[in-house]
Amino acid sequence: KNEVEQSPQNLTAQEGEFITINCSYSVGISALHWLQQHPGGGIVSLFMLSSGKKKHGRLIATINIQEKHSSLHITASHPRDSAVYICAVVSGGNQFYFGTGTSLTVIP
Amino acid sequence: NAGVTQTPKFQVLKTGQSMTLQCAQDMNHEYMSWYRQDPGMGLRLIHYSVGAGITDQGEVPNGYNVSRSTTEDFPLRLLSAAPSQTSVYFCASSYTPGGWNEQFFGPGTRLTVL
Numbered sequence: 001k002n003e004v005e006q007s008p009q010n011l012t013a014q015e016g017e018f019i020t021i022n023c024s025y026s027v028g029i030s031a032l033h034w035l036q037q038h039p040g041g042g043i044v045s046l047f048m049l050s051s052g053k054k055k056h057g058r059l060i061a062t063i064n065i066q067e068k069h070s071s072l073h074i075t076a077s078h079p080r081d082s083a084v085y086i087c088a089v090v091s092g093g094n095q096f097y098f099g100t101g102t103s104l105t106v107i108p
Numbered sequence: 109n110a111g112v113t114q115t116p117k118f119q120v121l122k123t124g125q126s127m128t129l130q131c132a133q134d135m136n137h138e139y140m141s142w143y144r145q146d147p148g149m150g151l152r153l154i155h156y157s158v159g160a161g162i163t164d165q166g167e168v169p170n171g172y173n174v175s176r177s178t179t180e181d182f183p184l185r186l187l188s189a190a191p192s193q194t195s196v197y198f199c200a201s202s203y204t205p206g207g208w209n210e211q212f213f214g215p216g217t218r219l220t221v222l
Binding site: 030043053 | 112139141143147148149151152153156158164165166173196200205206207208209210211212213217
């Protein structure tokens, strides 16, 4: 069973395009995280959300608790945004469940 | 701060061998966790700890042991390695449990079991 589903699995965009990555989950959660995994394998945290919307630079994350859905938006995409973006939810206190990731390639 | 460190970076084991993957953090974080990442499956939680002396199982704990004798260290032990444990292992930490804080990840250990 997959508690977290992401779409699309793969995404190719031209530099400057607006990008949306979607995350749907099936369990009750206390928080949702968006992570970025670089081509070299390192993982960094982008956002932690429990409600509403957060913005950091060109990145925007939103969550709709009632619909069990979150989106990650990248405005004015750049080749350095090329990475795998991972959605993770926290359920039952300390249990993390992860999506399989969205592989983004931004072409100059 | 070094953040979250993991050793070794790469390891090859034979079936049945044992080993310990090391994880340390210098940020005084309460919560530490171990994940494995397999192609097409995403990260999966193996074990976690909410403080020194307190550990609990995650989604895929079988074949792995952990202990947390200090706040800084959270080693992961493979008692008898199996080919199914071939994976990339990540350690992570956060200031408090409950998923309310940013997760800091180590660089990962790539383990191959022959």
